[in-house]
Amino acid sequence: MKLTILGGGGFRVPLVYGALLGDHAEGRVSRVTLYDTDADRLTAVARVLAEQAEGVADAPVVVATTELDEALRGADFVFSAIRVGGLAGRAADERVALDLGVLGQETVGAGGIAYGLRTVPVAVELARRIARLAPHAWVINFTNPAGLVTEAMSRHLGDRVVGICDSPVGLGRRVARVLGADPDRAWIDYAGLNHLGWLRGLYVDGRDELPRLLADPALLGSFEEGRLFGAELLQSLGAIPNEYLHYYYFNREAVRAYQETEQTRGAFLHDQQQGFYARLRDPAAPALATWDRTRSEREATYMAENRDVAGAGEREESDLGSGGYEQVALALMRAIARNERTSLILNVRNRTALAALDAEAVVEAPCLVDANGAHPVAASPLPYDAMALVTAVKAVERAVLEAAESGSRAAAVRAFALHPLVDSVSVAHRLVERYMEVHPGLAYLSGP
Template identity: 50%
Template structure:
């Protein structure tokens, strides 16, 4: 089978590659085609993969392309993790918003809207190319903002396009671990949109273990979410929110801390990744070690500028590729691929078309819910219970914003883009929304190109 990785010069690619090297199941991936428009990044990652493959006689064939068509032609699966506008664009996403004391973040708030608007036209071209050259391929999307991009992709690829995020699955895995349960026997009740969701129940061996966790100070203290949100807030919610809800529940402090930080997340990544790729091009046989060191530093600093030093997501460890839970996005994507290709049924939290699963949301809206994955595709599962008023209200509000952004990208309408900014609860100001729109058009060429009318 052929796997195409779009954005193959990115940091996640070696995680995918190492898992493929260890995979002995059948059928398995026999060819990996990397596509990236940045030749330096692509050559560095190829060098890393070649070093990692030493000692594996049956490693998949590795090819690389700077043109899309040969990379995707005949592919069985496609992983997509592109960054339109590069890290320079991400820095603008953040700073245009922060200049108005509004959250600057790549998926949450106005930065995510700007990122989606300039990315959707590029992803539509990719989707049309895939439909023509690999019509039977499953398109597994990591490209952020994942929920918006996946909903746009489905207009071309239908249910063959699915969005993934590692945060919900990792949350369930950690809860089970703290309680002492076996996650492989667990069933998670999770509902929301990408980077906006709640775990309401975790059934292990027939029993909901979440109340046990919420009632136990010692165990709850082992959860990063308890430090991010506070134990009492988790008890009041009766659920564990996705860490990105921090930006909603503590928005003023988050913005204040980011403004007080010496650099934004985008600034940090632009500096460190530029240095990494420059150093890696000269690193020789030590390039894989250099990559690992950079990954560890990158993960250790995750959300640090907004949390004010509070520990957020767990840090990757040297032996992380031995544990699928530590593979992040790559682990979830590989789980989807193996479940489909080998009919190894798995229940995963995925970004899928709603189809009546969440009442109060359009049937064609992409939501983040448990889904059964097997050889027949991806099947959203009935929820234990519908979202409460707080949850569905916020989901509806953000989905309306997402749909304005999608329409803006499809039509070039600046009015639709303005509605997306103005209706977002983290903006909550029409005058500021107008300033944000003008700022993004002025500073990001991709946004200006997309909003042509």
């Protein structure tokens, strides 16, 4: 099989290739095409992959190109991990929002909307190109904001685009581990949108083990989300929220912490990755070891401000290794290509999974996956507080899609104004003005 990675010069690509190296079954991916607009980044990542492949006799062949059409032709799977505007764009998103007193995180709140407005037009053009050049390919989307971008692409690719995220995977595995359960045998009851979901049950042999966790404050305090949210809130909710819900439940504290930090997350990653790619311009630099050291630092500092707010301390080693979007991608490809039926939490069109949303809305939910794709499992209704957030954020996503399609500035303002974490229509207007100033690519928002 041929896999094409859009954003092939991205820092996390070696994670995907590392997962592929462990697959030796018949019908595995045998050729990986890396596509990126930045030739230097492609060269650096190709060096890391070459060192990863040393000693692996059946390692997938790697080809790098800056020609999109060449990369897409003949692809069986297309992995989309682009970043429109790069990490400099992310840093600008964060700073504009924080200067106006609202959250600037790249997928949540104002920053996520700005990122979506930049990314959706590009993702739509990619979807059209894929539909024309590789109509039988399955698209696995990791481009953020993952749910929004997947929905935009699904309007052109239908169910052949599936969004993935490592957050619910990591959450489910951490909860299973704390409960002494095998995460590969547990059924995780999870529902919501990308970066806006709740784990509501963990079933082992038909028995829900979550009530046992919720009844034990000490056990709740023994893993990442328990320390992040606190036992009292989790017991009140009767569920374990995705870590990104910390931005909603503790928004004031999170905004203040991000305003007070010396460097935003986007700025930190921008500087860190610039250093990584600069070091790999030296042909003598050990590519894989340099990448691995950089990755470890990146993971250890993930959501550091939120953990400071919660007094959660440093991330534990067991929490660092609990996710793995690359394993989700590999399991998804195996299930489709070989009909190896499995269950995964994915971003797919809703159909009837969440009754409050329409069939075309992309949701994040457990799916049964086989050769015909991913099929969401109908979920029990979310409680009113959770559904209020889900429907409000879905309305925001739809306004972003409208703005991206029509060029309507009013729709862009509406997207910001409707978001639960933007507390003023006046601020929404100023956000649009400032983002258009710092991102020339948003000049398309010139319509009424």
